[in-house]
Amino acid sequence: MKNNVNHEKNDKHEQILRAAIKTFARKGFYNTRISDIAKEANVADGTIYLYFRNKDILLVSLFEESMNQIIHMVQERLAEIDDPIEQLRTFIKFHFELIKKDKFLAEVISVELRQSNKFIKEYKNIKFKEYLNIISGIIRNAQAKGLVAKHLMPGILKRMVFGALDELTLIWVLAGDSKYSIEKLSSDATEVLMNGIAIKK
């Protein structure tokens, strides 16, 4: 069974990233030791430096690669929809599907993104901005069609939407939670945000 592992999932890069996500989620970036990640990934400490320049870059790569995938997926879903109001509804739905699918990643993004954005110099955070701009894009379209009041600024609304969703993400990933189901979070969030943003007909 040890013949040729090269065709197997011996992708160390991926293996280390997954271990990092899991460990950062459990202990937080600053309380995680490289040796913790190495142990979780079943590689030597030094191996991590063959794939990532340093600890900061490991976190940044994690964000970048994840956001890339997420952006791609959500764009795909939105492309099928014409009505901006329906797009916004879908965006919210999609958000909760994502956090359900990868709880550890959701936790790392929710808890560590602010810090890293502010304190890791290498990180310009383009991908995250791109993600937020999907929301403001939808809102601009809605405004053009008279579905959202024109005096509300898309740059502010996108942050409110993200902030609300992100805070709900947090209670779900931290509490584990028997208290609120993803479905209830999703439906309450959708109702409040749609009512708040779209013009009532």
Next chain:
Amino acid sequence: MKNNVNHEKNDKHEQILRAAIKTFARKGFYNTRISDIAKEANVADGTIYLYFRNKDILLVSLFEESMNQIIHMVQERLAEIDDPIEQLRTFIKFHFELIKKDKFLAEVISVELRQSNKFIKEYKNIKFKEYLNIISGIIRNAQAKGLVAKHLMPGILKRMVFGALDELTLIWVLAGDSKYSIEKLSSDATEVLMNGIAIKK
């Protein structure tokens, strides 16, 4: 005798806390050295340990004491108002007044609270929960008066409100005041949240 709380008018205690807020805001908790705070406060490194058991406790004290004051102030303001809808409006207004008044503190709370909540074991975060429960309290009253739909859960709404406000706080403290004024943030936030939560008459 020397260490904790109730020597209200202790100059150094306050002096160190202010320096800590300023320094944490600039460099983040984990990138701040005790010696940085000492320098900012014009005291010796060791002096800080006469007032705070360790670095973690310094951050926790900062949260607790600030939240105490904030809770007290907001309760006072809300007490003058009967209508829960007006209370919610006032809560939002008050939030932005606060961040305008103490930008550094707003930044520290917004950026560091999640981390500390999750990773500092000593910290049970009672005060922050109390703050959030002011919001859910208002919403429960509104529901009792038929002003907010009963099927929306106050525990979810309080988080959405806080999340939205917190995210707007973040763009203001990080970007400086250039792009959006506090007043515009406040008015857009109020409009969206009130429309989202209150039943349209």
Next chain:
DNA sequence: CAATATTGAATGAATCGTCATTCATTTTGA
């Protein structure tokens, strides 16, 4: 085909700088 050489991925112990915290000493002020 076997023997040998080359390659580069992986290892993990050792290094080295960085602080949080301590405490012997000094300063303050009642």
Next chain:
DNA sequence: TCAAAATGAATGACGATTCATTCAATATTG
């Protein structure tokens, strides 16, 4: 005068990063 407050140099622990070495896979040779 002396207890409390303040100081800041010294300590000790920790942990990111390095790099000499190992090892397995593949290539070369005769």
